[in-house]
Amino acid sequence: MAKLPVLTDGPFKELHPAMTMPEALREANRCLYCYDAPCTRACPTHIDVPAFIKKIASGNLVGSARVIFESNILGGSCARVCPVEALCEGACVHNSLQHSPIEIGRLQRVATDHVMERDIQLFEAGKATGKKVAIIGGGPAGLGCAAELAILGYSVTVFDDRAQPGGLNTYAMAQYKINTDFAIAEAKLLEQLGVHFKQNTHVGKDVPLAELEKDFDAIFIGVGLGATQKLGIPGEDLPGVVDALTFIEELKTKKPADVKVGKRVLVIGAGNTAIDAVTQAKRLGAERSAIVYRKGEDDMPAYDYEYEIGKSMGCDFYFHASPVRIEGNGKAEKLVCKNAQTGAELTLECDMVIKAIGQAKRAEFLKGFPQVALDDKGRVVVNAEFQTSNPKYFAGGDCVNGGKEAVDAVAGGKAAARGIHKKLNGAAANSKVA
Ligand SMILES: Cc1cc2nc3c(=O)[nH]c(=O)nc-3n(C[C@H](O)[C@H](O)[C@H](O)COP(=O)(O)OP(=O)(O)OC[C@H]3O[C@@H](n4cnc5c(N)ncnc54)[C@H](O)[C@@H]3O)c2cc1C
Numbered sequence: 001m002a003k004l005p006v007l008t009d010g011p012f013k014e015l016h017p018a019m020t021m022p023e024a025l026r027e028a029n030r031c032l033y034c035y036d037a038p039c040t041r042a043c044p045t046h047i048d049v050p051a052f053i054k055k056i057a058s059g060n061l062v063g064s065a066r067v068i069f070e071s072n073i074l075g076g077s078c079a080r081v082c083p084v085e086a087l088c089e090g091a092c093v094h095n096s097l098q099h100s101p102i103e104i105g106r107l108q109r110v111a112t113d114h115v116m117e118r119d120i121q122l123f124e125a126g127k128a129t130g131k132k133v134a135i136i137g138g139g140p141a142g143l144g145c146a147a148e149l150a151i152l153g154y155s156v157t158v159f160d161d162r163a164q165p166g167g168l169n170t171y172a173m174a175q176y177k178i179n180t181d182f183a184i185a186e187a188k189l190l191e192q193l194g195v196h197f198k199q200n201t202h203v204g205k206d207v208p209l210a211e212l213e214k215d216f217d218a219i220f221i222g223v224g225l226g227a228t229q230k231l232g233i234p235g236e237d238l239p240g241v242v243d244a245l246t247f248i249e250e251l252k253t254k255k256p257a258d259v260k261v262g263k264r265v266l267v268i269g270a271g272n273t274a275i276d277a278v279t280q281a282k283r284l285g286a287e288r289s290a291i292v293y294r295k296g297e298d299d300m301p302a303y304d305y306e307y308e309i310g311k312s313m314g315c316d317f318y319f320h321a322s323p324v325r326i327e328g329n330g331k332a333e334k335l336v337c338k339n340a341q342t343g344a345e346l347t348l349e350c351d352m353v354i355k356a357i358g359q360a361k362r363a364e365f366l367k368g369f370p371q372v373a374l375d376d377k378g379r380v381v382v383n384a385e386f387q388t389s390n391p392k393y394f395a396g397g398d399c400v401n402g403g404k405e406a407v408d409a410v411a412g413g414k415a416a417a418r419g420i421h422k423k424l425n426g427a428a429a430n431s432k433v434a
């Protein structure tokens with residue numbers, strides 16, 4: 001791949017740039033190499049963190065990358081996007097010693113970038129089993145499942161309705177964390193394992209489910225979540241009101257100069273997606289960019305460090321402001337809110353409103369899968385092997401867990417692959433990507 005796609009300059013330059021090798025060696029040598037390491041337990045894909053850091057300390061970057069990819073085939077993107085403060089780094093024992101935690105994510109990137117830049121192929125397709133698996137959805141869950149199965153010797157085809165693979169890694173993650181081109185390139189590395197990609201292919205429209213049932217021995221559902229939920233207030237359909245996913249997707253797929261942004265932007269919601277929207281609107285040139293949230297500061301669902309990013313970028317925050325209606329003469333001009341506690345009304349001037357109140361489940365679509373049970377929240381129900389109530393179907397990622405992190409989706413996809421292997425081969429998986 002040679003030079004990996006990175007944004008080193010401009011408003012979307014990387015928040016956590018790559019470490020130099022001397023920095024990596026210094027950081028790796030701070031690691032205490034804990035036995036029964038809490039960082040490994042805190043990682044949903046259970047990467048052996050002390051082992052990969054020790055290999056960096058001894059200069060063995062290829063060996064380090066192998067340890068990472070054996071547990072998490074998307075170790076490169078996870079190194080960039082994982083909320084490490086809440087996962088591996090949050091569990092680092094250095095925290096309890098009042099020291100800063102080991103920068104696990106950035107060290108992981110040193111090793112994974114090293115092999116990706118040099119096109120070093122660490123794994124190969126396994127001996128053919130003669131069985132075929134269809135993966136619906138080319139996001140982190142689908143890719144995690146596909147890689148594991150290919151290494152176990154299955155013929156794997158990923159059906160994805162977008163132009164490029166990678167799911168939300170490609171189309172939604174903040175550009176200052178992960179570059180779109182990197183996410184696409186990482187996903188395409190699975191072609192080296194013999195994984196086939198069918199992009200722009202919506203299962204249910206372009207390919208009937210019945211065809212997949214006939215042609216494949218097992219089917220993995222990794223379709224993620226759906227569109228942003230509706231606000232259900234008057235004025236929601238005025239020009240100038242957009243949903244966060246559409247706004248972010250535009251800036252992930254166009255040049256910043258070609259993305260429309262208002263001068264006074266209001267983002268409704270206070271989760272991580274809302275923070276991504278409010279900060280990226282600011283980076284695109286909005287004069288004022290503010291979060292409007294119906295509850296208080298302590299209730300914000302966004303991670304603390306995401307909130308800090310918002311504050312450090314000069315974004316404003318309106319708490320206890322419950323949106324009542326959007327007003328304007330042919331376009332959004334004012335957002336009227338009510339304080340749920342005092343009843344007081346607040347009117348905020350704007351020329352763009354971004355809705356970021358969470359993604360809806362794909363319940364209607366999922367109901368089309370024969371005998372695949374959903375829970376009352378519209379999530380696919382799976383057993384310990386990630387098998388659904390229809391034994392031919394397995395599922396993982398956001399459509400099962402209701403929306404977590406990319407690393408959780410990879411873990412779900414990998415676990416489902418093991419379940420598929422057990423069903424089709426009657427064997428517990430013991431592949432290189434374990
Ligand atoms: C704005 C935003 C920012 C985020 N930032 C982070 C972050 O910084 N760090 C982090 O770890 N996580 C982040 N996440 C969460 C992360 O993106 C998800 O947890 C992860 O992508 C889930 O993976 P998945 O494979 O389950 O679903 P997805 O990534 O959604 O992939 C599903 C794929 O299936 C496709 N598909 C759906 N239906 C069909 C069909 N019928 N036929 C064919 N294809 C279909 C979809 O188009 C998509 O490509 C963010 C999420 C959002 C919305």
Ligand code: SF4
Pocket residue numbers: 039042043044045046047049072075078079082084087088089104105108407
């Ligand atoms: S995959 Fe994510 S959570 Fe796991 S060790 Fe790497 S950075 Fe930490």
